[in-house]
Amino acid sequence: MKIKFIRRTLAIYRRDKVAIFFSFLALLITLFIYVFFLRDNILQTMPKGIHAKQFVDLWMIAGLISIVGISASLAPFEQRIKDSQDNKQYDFIVNGQMSKLSMSVSYLIAAVIEASVSTLAFVVIAYAYLGVGDSSLLTLNMFIQIVGYALLLVVFGCLFFACITNLVNSISVFSSLSAIVGALTGFFSGSYIIFGELPSFMKKLVVEWPGYKIAGVIRSIMVKNVTIPAAYKPKLFKSLGIFRINGNVIKLLIVWLVILVALLILESIVDRKR
Template sequence: MNALVYRGLSLFFKNRQAVIGSFIGAAIMIILYVFLLGESLVGSLSVLTHPKLVVDAWMLAGVIGIASASSTLGSVSLMIRDKESNVYTDFMISPISKSKIMLGYFFSTFLISLLITLVVIVIAEIYLVVLSKGEFLTLPQFGLLFVVSILTVFCSSAFMFFVASFFRRIDTFSTVTAVIGPLIGFLTGCYVPIGSLPEGVQKVVEYFPLTSGIVLIRRILTENVFSSADKSAATMVKEELGIVMSGQTGIALPIAILVISSCLFLGVALWNVKRVEVKR
């Protein structure tokens, strides 16, 4: 399994197009903010002392979340390419158990996405401190951000792995992921503030597993900004921007959602692969 993980990492980072493609979702988010949403959002938050800093932190939290999801698309496609070239079949008839082979693909996807997400986190923190004149995260905040990012990446990797388990051709998978990538941005409230969506759509967004991780990332990045804001105004803005969902301020429920949904996605994906292989 370790050899498969190393193979996945090596092949991904040798493919420049795949590496660049992992940042496309994050780039779309930044473009939307700079050219379309930025000024209007800042203007609508005039009740706050530092509205631009809040919006910058909200935007960068979305960039981190989108990066964690979009980076899995390029890495998980290795499994589809191996299926198409019959390398995957060679692995499956080897003495290694099918579960270990699939976990090798999964953990290579997870590690690739985690590395890219950590790079984006460092860039986001530098941006907030240097350009937005914000404060550095405290050590406990950064530790929590690291843990939440790991869980979010794990959840997004499990979700993409689940989706990939249904495909055998890279062209079909690429077509589907071209839709899934932007859809995740909307379903997690990264492209449009959650509070501006219809109530029914808000419920869909709220119960989409990856939203829980991105909401926690938003909460961590904006915690210092809201510390000096009026409490009622801060609550209203947090609900509008999706920094809290349904008035929840704790971290236990979002983390539980991430962990449980990750296990479900990964479990179903492993079951689906075994089911397909038995039929063949």
């Protein structure tokens, strides 16, 4: 029944062609916001001696990928809220077809699939945009690594929002949550305001967010082939949130994933005892 339930959730998603269109339009708008509003401002802050246009494009696209990976992870849970609001979940439980836990897992799996498709589509679009400008810095190996980390971010985002949406009981609240998430993801990825310009208390908060860590790793992968004078590199990379994967990043991700899985299990146990 779990597989059928996942198929049913995905079928509902595919059936709403208008929603799919606007979800992909939102991805393009995210890219357009950078190209027409953010790009020139960031270029003006770049030091001389580097290929500023190439560097900024790669840096910003990496940040946008992290934004999409998180924001796309929330949208699929709308169906979960609709089912709960319409009491459809109880129909499955009362009929003995599914348990609360298996239903939660099914929503989660469907969300990962939907968010992965959206994020992968954006990565392809972004890569095409970069390729039009200068494809010499783009490689297949880079693309594979970016997709891998983007999907890791999707898994984290889906687990995170699976916990959050347990507290949401109406579509109106979900819509408000979506608006808040859309605004915050840009800041927490260090894209709309670069890390070096954030207040000290915000820096302490942002560095503990896995979305920022994974964005930093994707940025490191994308800008590694850009020529940057050694004198600028350490300070510039720290200010812009660029760093390689290391033990601290892995430890943070593991801790977050364990906490989120534990919360989901606890929520299912509590629901079963109600």
